[in-house]
Amino acid sequence: MLxxxxxxxxSRCGYGVVRQKGRVTEAVAAGVIRTDKDDATPQRLYELQxxxxxxxxxxxxxxxxxxxVLFQVNVRTAMGVGQASGVAMAAAAGAGAEVFExxxxxxxxxxxxxGNADKxxxxxMVQTLLGLNHPLKPVDAADxxxxxxxxxxxxxxxxxxxAAT
Amino acid sequence: MLxxxxxxxxSRCGYGVVRQKGRVTEAVAAGVIRTDKDDATPQRLYELQxxxxxxxxxxxxxxxxxxxVLFQVNVRTAMGVGQASGVAMAAAAGAGAEVFExxxxxxxxxxxxxGNADKxxxxxMVQTLLGLNHPLKPVDAADxxxxxxxxxxxxxxxxxxxAAT
Numbered sequence: 290m291l292x293x294x295x296x297x298x299x300s301r302c303g304y305g306v307v308r309q310k311g312r313v314t315e316a317v318a319a320g321v322i323r324t325d326k327d328d329a330t331p332q333r334l335y336e337l338q339x340x341x342x343x344x345x346x347x348x349x350x351x352x353x354x355x356x357x358v359l360f361q362v363n364v365r366t367a368m369g370v371g372q373a374s375g376v377a378m379a380a381a382a383g384a385g386a387e388v389f390e391x392x393x394x395x396x397x398x399x400x401x402x403x404g405n406a407d408k409x410x411x412x413x414m415v416q417t418l419l420g421l422n423h424p425l426k427p428v429d430a431a432d433x434x435x436x437x438x439x440x441x442x443x444x445x446x447x448x449x450x451x452a453a454t
Numbered sequence: 455m456l457x458x459x460x461x462x463x464x465s466r467c468g469y470g471v472v473r474q475k476g477r478v479t480e481a482v483a484a485g486v487i488r489t490d491k492d493d494a495t496p497q498r499l500y501e502l503q504x505x506x507x508x509x510x511x512x513x514x515x516x517x518x519x520x521x522x523v524l525f526q527v528n529v530r531t532a533m534g535v536g537q538a539s540g541v542a543m544a545a546a547a548g549a550g551a552e553v554f555e556x557x558x559x560x561x562x563x564x565x566x567x568x569g570n571a572d573k574x575x576x577x578x579m580v581q582t583l584l585g586l587n588h589p590l591k592p593v594d595a596a597d598x599x600x601x602x603x604x605x606x607x608x609x610x611x612x613x614x615x616x617a618a619t
Contacts, residue, residue: 331544331553334544335543335548368536371536371537371540372537372540374540375536375538375539376540376544378495378500379499379500379502379503379541380500382494382497383500383504388494388496
């Protein structure tokens with residue numbers, strides 16, 4: 290079972306690919322796709338589309354989990370993040386993966402145990418769950434891995450048992 | 455000069471391709487891309503991406519003009535429209551077209567002469583500007599043509615003179 294988590298964004302879009310086999314969960318790939326703030330938004334969205342499609346083509350994830358975009362923080366930023374999440378969703382569907390969305394609170398609850406966990410706590414839990422010696426950097430990549438781990442935690446028990454055999 | 459206007463949406467995405475040669479402006483193509491409300495959002499965004507890319511490939515517009523998404527009305531709907539606009543922008547950049555965004559007020563001002571024009575007034579102005587015997591239907595297609603006409607009105611005088619020769 291290979292899950293790609295995505296923390297969508299126009300300037301920085303985090304991705305993290307996690308493999309679960311039996312009780313072992315490991316990070317296969319993690320990083321950040323960056324686009325240039327000086328470029329026009331359509332060009333940046335197109336670059337994001339191409340890079341995500343390439344990543345999905347090379348990793349072939351069974352599922353793609355995307356962090357849901359909320360509008361509480363900043364409407365101006367949320368628009369870019371929403372557009373980036375649209376491009377990411379289309380890329381995932383185009384790659385034939387099942388696509389899931391999780392809210393920030395769901396992700397924090399699943400990974401750190403409570404919905405108000407801060408960045409540091411989330412980073413440490415990602416490190417622990419993957420058995421890493423150091424926290425995963427940059428933070429957008431760690432956030433994306435957390436989305437993938439959230440999906441694994443939300444999968445029905447039946448499919449986890451199936452994946453373990 | 456071939457301009458494709460897009461009125462982005464997840465359930466209905468209007469498009470209208472307008473050609474301007476000298477003083478003559480004509481509609482080349484107009485219609486609506488619909489996606490099934492029962493399908494998952496990523497699948498719908500992917501279908502929109504494919505249909506828009508096909509359209510742009512067959513029409514080869516010089517410019518794509520997209521109606522800007524505002525958040526005043528309904529945050530839940532705006533998210534889908536924002537995601538659809540992201541997919542449309544990426545498709546336009548991928549097709550090598552220049553991409554422009556116009557606010558609903560800019561479009562109404564450019565086409566009907568004032569920023570508070572209603573749907574009927576906009577429909578009649580689109581009909582008049584294109585010299586049609588009947589209003590263009592469906593309304594999403596007429597809205598998209600209005601975005602394209604708005605772009606033609608906003609082009610600098612220099613490039614209009616160049617296009618007319």
